[in-house]
Amino acid sequence: MRFLHTADWHVGKKFNGYDLLADQDKILDQIIELAISEKVDAVVLAGDLYDRGVPPTEAVALLNQKICSLNLEAKIPLLAISGNHDSGVRLEVGSPWFSQTNYHLHTRMEQAFTPVVIDDTQFFLLPYFEPIAARLYFETDVKNIAEAMVLVIDKIKSAFDPALRHVLVTHFFVAGSMRSDSETKVEVGGLDSIPSELLTDFDYVALGHLHGKNAIKHPKIQYSGSPLKFSLSEVNQEKGVFIVDTTANKRHFLPLVPEHEVRVLKASYEELLDPAFYQNQQREDFLQIQLTNRGIIPNLMNTLREIYPRILGLERVAGVNRQQVATTLRKTQSPEELMGTFFEEMTGEKLTKRQTEWLNESLSSQNQE
Amino acid sequence: MRFLHTADWHVGKKFNGYDLLADQDKILDQIIELAISEKVDAVVLAGDLYDRGVPPTEAVALLNQKICSLNLEAKIPLLAISGNHDSGVRLEVGSPWFSQTNYHLHTRMEQAFTPVVIDDTQFFLLPYFEPIAARLYFETDVKNIAEAMVLVIDKIKSAFDPALRHVLVTHFFVAGSMRSDSETKVEVGGLDSIPSELLTDFDYVALGHLHGKNAIKHPKIQYSGSPLKFSLSEVNQEKGVFIVDTTANKRHFLPLVPEHEVRVLKASYEELLDPAFYQNQQREDFLQIQLTNRGIIPNLMNTLREIYPRILGLERVAGVNRQQVATTLRKTQSPEELMGTFFEEMTGEKLTKRQTEWLNESLSSQNQE
Numbered sequence: 134m135r136f137l138h139t140a141d142w143h144v145g146k147k148f149n150g151y152d153l154l155a156d157q158d159k160i161l162d163q164i165i166e167l168a169i170s171e172k173v174d175a176v177v178l179a180g181d182l183y184d185r186g187v188p189p190t191e192a193v194a195l196l197n198q199k200i201c202s203l204n205l206e207a208k209i210p211l212l213a214i215s216g217n218h219d220s221g222v223r224l225e226v227g228s229p230w231f232s233q234t235n236y237h238l239h240t241r242m243e244q245a246f247t248p249v250v251i252d253d254t255q256f257f258l259l260p261y262f263e264p265i266a267a268r269l270y271f272e273t274d275v276k277n278i279a280e281a282m283v284l285v286i287d288k289i290k291s292a293f294d295p296a297l298r299h300v301l302v303t304h305f306f307v308a309g310s311m312r313s314d315s316e317t318k319v320e321v322g323g324l325d326s327i328p329s330e331l332l333t334d335f336d337y338v339a340l341g342h343l344h345g346k347n348a349i350k351h352p353k354i355q356y357s358g359s360p361l362k363f364s365l366s367e368v369n370q371e372k373g374v375f376i377v378d379t380t381a382n383k384r385h386f387l388p389l390v391p392e393h394e395v396r397v398l399k400a401s402y403e404e405l406l407d408p409a410f411y412q413n414q415q416r417e418d419f420l421q422i423q424l425t426n427r428g429i430i431p432n433l434m435n436t437l438r439e440i441y442p443r444i445l446g447l448e449r450v451a452g453v454n455r456q457q458v459a460t461t462l463r464k465t466q467s468p469e470e471l472m473g474t475f476f477e478e479m480t481g482e483k484l485t486k487r488q489t490e491w492l493n494e495s496l497s498s499q500n501q502e
Numbered sequence: 503m504r505f506l507h508t509a510d511w512h513v514g515k516k517f518n519g520y521d522l523l524a525d526q527d528k529i530l531d532q533i534i535e536l537a538i539s540e541k542v543d544a545v546v547l548a549g550d551l552y553d554r555g556v557p558p559t560e561a562v563a564l565l566n567q568k569i570c571s572l573n574l575e576a577k578i579p580l581l582a583i584s585g586n587h588d589s590g591v592r593l594e595v596g597s598p599w600f601s602q603t604n605y606h607l608h609t610r611m612e613q614a615f616t617p618v619v620i621d622d623t624q625f626f627l628l629p630y631f632e633p634i635a636a637r638l639y640f641e642t643d644v645k646n647i648a649e650a651m652v653l654v655i656d657k658i659k660s661a662f663d664p665a666l667r668h669v670l671v672t673h674f675f676v677a678g679s680m681r682s683d684s685e686t687k688v689e690v691g692g693l694d695s696i697p698s699e700l701l702t703d704f705d706y707v708a709l710g711h712l713h714g715k716n717a718i719k720h721p722k723i724q725y726s727g728s729p730l731k732f733s734l735s736e737v738n739q740e741k742g743v744f745i746v747d748t749t750a751n752k753r754h755f756l757p758l759v760p761e762h763e764v765r766v767l768k769a770s771y772e773e774l775l776d777p778a779f780y781q782n783q784q785r786e787d788f789l790q791i792q793l794t795n796r797g798i799i800p801n802l803m804n805t806l807r808e809i810y811p812r813i814l815g816l817e818r819v820a821g822v823n824r825q826q827v828a829t830t831l832r833k834t835q836s837p838e839e840l841m842g843t844f845f846e847e848m849t850g851e852k853l854t855k856r857q858t859e860w861l862n863e864s865l866s867s868q869n870q871e
Contacts, residue, residue, distance in 0.1 A: 187556050190589060190591040190592060193591055193592055193595060194591050194594075197594065197595045197596075201598055205598055205599075220559060222559040222562055222563050223559060223562055225563075225566065226562060226566045226595065226596060227566075227595060227596025227599060227600065229570055229574055230574075230596060230599035230600050230602065230603060230605075231596065231599050233599065233602060233603075234599060234602075236599075
């Protein structure tokens with residue numbers, strides 16, 4: 134059989150304050166279209182459906198709509214688990230109904246011990262869990278995830294049907310993986326990660342949690358990566374999904390095209406403001422701007438945001454010419470104006486009326502001392 | 503056909519700070535047992551399933567479990583709507599799956615226009631909605647619920663099958679009803695209520711929103727009332743469910759027995775502390791204590807709570823003998839002690855160390871003036 138492997142949708146996430154919902158809407162549609170056009174027998178969603186336990190209602194509505202269109206309309210089986218960002222209890226509502234249309238959503242550790250079988254493959258859906266869950270279930274002193282996993286994987290293997298393929302779907306840090314900046318670290322040292330040796334008896338391990346698909350290089354263990362870039366550290370990552378053929382024991386990657394790319398844009402202020410320059414740019418993208426100018430530029434961020442609405446941050450790659458800046462400023466500006474310019478330069482915001490009052494009070498009291 | 507009519511479960515609600523979840527667990531089991539023993543063809547749940555849009559996870563788990571056991575295990579059709587306390591969007595998740603097992607959960611106004619038919623009856627499930635929903639749907643200037651209802655009921659009636667009975671399930675204030683203290687008032691004047699004349703073409707109107715079953719006396723319009731008492735104003739209300747027979751056009755009330763009753767207990771302090779008295783009391787009940795003593799009693803609330811763990815409040819029904827109190831106190835207590843006793847009398851709490859410091863500071867600064 135063939136399935137599509139995705140994870141870490143993080144519906145409802147913001148990226149440096151920008152709402153990603155419209156971008157997520159588009160990218161999830163692409164995943165559904167791929168599932169249909171690739172004629173997969175199932176979609177595997179390896180955790181972090183939402184960005185948080187109590188997502189905004191808009192995120193709830195969006196995810197609900199996407200899952201309906203995938204499972205009820207396109208009638209594609211969906212195998213999903215909760216991740217560390219999801220509230221298992223909240224996500225679980227309705228799951229006994231979902232399984233009637235082959236939407237299997239597992240939110241409790243022990244659900245992994247009963248495989249979901251599709252064609253030639255046993256799927257073991259192991260959601261993110263805390264060591265306490267294993268401690269209660271196995272009634273033994275389990276200190277961390279590494280210890281829990283020995284018991285969990287052992288129990289899963291006891292349910293192996295040797296005539297079938299075996300796929301593990303889970304949401305943890307596998308020892309030796311590489312991280313991005315957008316993941317929430319849940320492991321302490323190596324104790325809360327899964328040693329990869331534990332996973333070698335599976336034909337494929339479909340992982341969620343780390344947002345880069347290349348987080349671990351292993352013949353059988355694969356992070357799908359998130360469908361969108363969620364941090365600047367992912368700027369050079371290729372985002373997409375995996376199509377896994379369990380019969381042929383092969384997988385291949387299919388890229389996704391985001392509505393707005395994440396890019397680093399290196400230019401001078403003059404270039405950035407030049408229509409000839411910005412009309413050739415995808416100026417709606419999420420941009421980290423590397424400014425080549427060294428001098429001070431009044432009202433910098435506000436001016437740039439009028440042209441580039443999704444600026445993630447701004448760096449001065451050539452440094453700042455402090456002497457020139459100081460000379461220019463001292464010649465032209467009062468201390469009050471200087472502070473205002475500095476504040477704007479640093480924060481991209483003008484001083485509010487209240488802040489200006491505080492500043493003036495502070496400057497005048499210093500003069501008196 | 504016959505159905506059970508209930509509403510206003512408010513799962514996750516607290517009552518004067520006391521968690522009701524264990525009580526709700528028991529009372530919902532009683533409702534399910536009644537539905538089974540009465541062999542009803544459906545259960546109607548007329549809104550306010552939860553007490554708030556984002557209920558605590560324990561409430562989510564409890565309601566999920568109850569609905570599973572009613573609809574999936576006992577296989578009883580469930581017709582539910584969202585109330586003003588529910589978040590329609592959050593509640594809606596999974597509803598396309600629910601309807602496959604005859605759990606019809608309506609969370610949007612326009613869903614009322616497609617009836618759910620069971621045997622000889624058309625059910626119109628009209629959730630709580632805001633006037634804006636009617637404004638958008640009908641594309642006309644609808645100012646309030648009274649205006650919206652004219653359009654909504656008219657459209658519902660256009661779907662009437664004259665060969666069948668017609669039941670409206672909704673969650674609003676019907677003009678002329680009486681309130682309890684535990685309801686959240688959503689209507690302004692009469693404009694956000696439904697005139698009862700609008701509802702006369704239905705064979706039965708199964709209402710939620712008001713917590714007393716006798717809120718309105720009408721041959722066809724009935725509030726089921728909440729299954730538990732949620733305020734002292736409900737102390738004399740009988741709580742239960744209605745069994746409605748649409749074929750015979752009859753309804754009768756079945757009472758529920760709460761784990762802990764809400765009661766007023768009038769007694770003297772000496773009686774309250776006397777084992778011969780309290781061993782004959784249901785001292786675990788929710789109690790409003792009417793104290794007959796007139797004198798001051800140190801550490802009153804703390805002492806009583808050791809015997810009566812669910813005290814809602816305490817009244818001095820004979821008043822306080824101010825002169826006796828004042829004389830006793832002045833003879834025996836310093837100003838600091840007096841304030842401490844007074845504070846405890848009023849709040850049931852001892853002064854904290856910090857509060858005692860403030861008190862002492864305050865008293866000593868007054869002495870200096």
